[in-house]
Amino acid sequence: MRDRTYKNIPQPQRNGQGGVDTGPRNIELDIQNPDLLTPPVTDRGTVPNLKFSFSMAHTRIEEGGWTREVTARELPIATTLAGVDMHLNPGAYRELHWHKEAEWAYVLEGGCRIGAVDQEGCNFLDDVQKGDLWFFPKGVPHYIQALEEGVEFLLVFDDGSFSENSTFMISDFFAHTPKSVLAKNFGWTLEQMENMPEKEKYIFQGQVPPPLESDRVVSPTGDVPRTFKHRMHAQEPIRFDGGTVRIVDSRTFAAATTISAALVEVEPGGLRELHWHPTDDEWQYWISGFGRMGVFASSGLARTFNFQAGDVGYVPFAYGHYIENLGNEPLVFLEMFRNPLFEDISAMQWMANTPPQVSADTLNVPRSMIEALPKTKRSVVR
Numbered sequence: 001m002r003d004r005t006y007k008n009i010p011q012p013q014r015n016g017q018g019g020v021d022t023g024p025r026n027i028e029l030d031i032q033n034p035d036l037l038t039p040p041v042t043d044r045g046t047v048p049n050l051k052f053s054f055s056m057a058h059t060r061i062e063e064g065g066w067t068r069e070v071t072a073r074e075l076p077i078a079t080t081l082a083g084v085d086m087h088l089n090p091g092a093y094r095e096l097h098w099h100k101e102a103e104w105a106y107v108l109e110g111g112c113r114i115g116a117v118d119q120e121g122c123n124f125l126d127d128v129q130k131g132d133l134w135f136f137p138k139g140v141p142h143y144i145q146a147l148e149e150g151v152e153f154l155l156v157f158d159d160g161s162f163s164e165n166s167t168f169m170i171s172d173f174f175a176h177t178p179k180s181v182l183a184k185n186f187g188w189t190l191e192q193m194e195n196m197p198e199k200e201k202y203i204f205q206g207q208v209p210p211p212l213e214s215d216r217v218v219s220p221t222g223d224v225p226r227t228f229k230h231r232m233h234a235q236e237p238i239r240f241d242g243g244t245v246r247i248v249d250s251r252t253f254a255a256a257t258t259i260s261a262a263l264v265e266v267e268p269g270g271l272r273e274l275h276w277h278p279t280d281d282e283w284q285y286w287i288s289g290f291g292r293m294g295v296f297a298s299s300g301l302a303r304t305f306n307f308q309a310g311d312v313g314y315v316p317f318a319y320g321h322y323i324e325n326l327g328n329e330p331l332v333f334l335e336m337f338r339n340p341l342f343e344d345i346s347a348m349q350w351m352a353n354t355p356p357q358v359s360a361d362t363l364n365v366p367r368s369m370i371e372a373l374p375k376t377k378r379s380v381v382r
Contacts, residue, residue: 014038035292035304042294047303048077050295054085054310060165062203064092065146070312072160078314080338081259081283082162084155085310088112088146091208095201096170098141101157104259105134106232106334108287110151113209116142116228121221124228127212131233133248135256141170148208154285158258158338172200226255232263242270242382243330250340260342264323266291266331270382272323274347277315280337284313289331296320307333320347346377 010030012018018038021030030037052075057068071082085108088094111129118124118140127147128134136142138158144151155164174182175198179190209215230253237244249260266272266289286307294304297319306326307313313333315321325331337343351359352373360367 010034010037012037014041032308033306035306040294040304043302043304045297045299045301045303047295047297047301049075050077050293050303050314051075051305051307052312054083054312057085064089064203064205065150067164067203069164071162073163075312075314077316078281078283078312079160080158080281081336082157082160083283083285083312084157084164085152086155086164086203087152088144088150088203089205090146090148090150091206092146092150093201093204093206094144095204096141096143097167098139099157099162099167100138101159101162102138102258103134103136103142104156104158104256104261104336106154106156106261106285107132108152108154110149111147112151112153113145113147113212113215114142114228116140116224117219118224121219122224123217123219124224125212125216126227126229128229131231133230133232133253133256133261134228135230135253135259136228137255137257145206145209154334156259156261156283156285156336169200169202171197171202175199224255228255230256237265238379240378240380243267243272243380245379247342249342257340258338259336260339261334261336262342264333264335264380266323266325266380267382268325268328268330270325270331270380273378273381274320274322275344275379276318276320277337277344279317279343280339281317282313282315283336284311284315285334285336286311286313287332287334289325289329289333290327291323291325291331293321293323346379348373349375349377 009027011020052070054068054070057070057074059066059068065088067084067086069084072078107128107130109130111127113127114134115125116136174196179193183190230248232246232248235246237246243266246263250256264272286309288309290308292304292306293313295315296302351370352375356367356370359370
């Protein structure tokens with residue numbers, strides 16, 4: 001007979017309310033999402049789903065690696081940005097390509113070589129490692145090739161409807177161009193083009209690239225005026241009692257003209273303070289740890305979501321929210337915006353810089369509590 005003791009199995013019960021879920025159910029998902037199964041009493045009403053895991057996304061497997069994406073098709077609320085998780089085996093290529101959207105990237109593991117040529121014929125070539133960023137403006141052709149340890153990276157595009165499966169690839173372009181035209185354009189013979197691919201190559205295996213200097217090509221118009229690479233982890237973080245924040249936008253990474261980001265590390269027991277973003281939706285990628293995000297959508301509507309490594313979160317513009325570390329290790333995540341500048345508003349800083357009696361009267365608390373608040377932004381608290 002089925003065991004009905006349900007010992008150590010989470011149940012939708014709180015303070016004498018709710019009851020036992022006898023199934024059928026996915027217990028593993030309930031364990032991962034305790035604040036969905038048993039929401040805090042502060043949750044209320046219907047708020048759109050703001051979470052989707054890359055583990056639930058379709059994986060495209062290719063000769064030299066794999067890729068999967070979370071876009072507005074997987075997470076309909078995410079209209080401003082889309083994300084791609086990609087792995088390349090040692091030496092493998094993400095082939096020469098371009099797209100209608102700008103590309104912002106964060107290296108999760110390993111390293112790769114990235115190259116691009118802009119509209120003036122200026123070129124860019126460099127190697128990136130774990131913690132580095134790159135940014136390619138829309139329409140600028142580029143490629144990615146894994147170094148000897150292979151690479152996994154996150155790509156973020158400034159359109160929620162973007163799909164990695166519909167980029168412009170040079171192999172696909174040439175396969176759909178008459179060879180007579182290619183011959184006339186490049187000065188090639190038909191015999192020289194006999195082995196050209198008949199369809200896109202996308203991700204394919206190659207050899208580990210040689211030392212960087214031996215791969216460089218000197219363009220008559222020189223290098224790109226602004227580097228497409230940024231070493232995020234080399235940037236000095238802003239330190240708070242409960243963790244650190246590294247902010248990268250067009251002020252620190254001039255090439256990133258459409259996407260800004262913050263890398264947030266919250267210590268155990270810490271909190272990404274109550275805040276909101278005044279101009280743009282927030283797209284999140286959770287790198288490590290376990291935590292929860294509470295979101296306030298106005299009109300008395302609120303909902304809480306749990307997150308762990310590989311999850312994508314989304315917060316519509318102006319929604320108040322916080323993020324709390326529920327685990328025993330640092331909680332690390334990226335928050336990204338379709339805006340060249342990073343901007344947020346701290347509830348604490350707002351209250352501290354408002355006449356204290358106004359906040360005290362509004363919240364029914366002693367004036368001294370308001371006067372004790374710091375007047376500078378804290379971002380991460382404990």
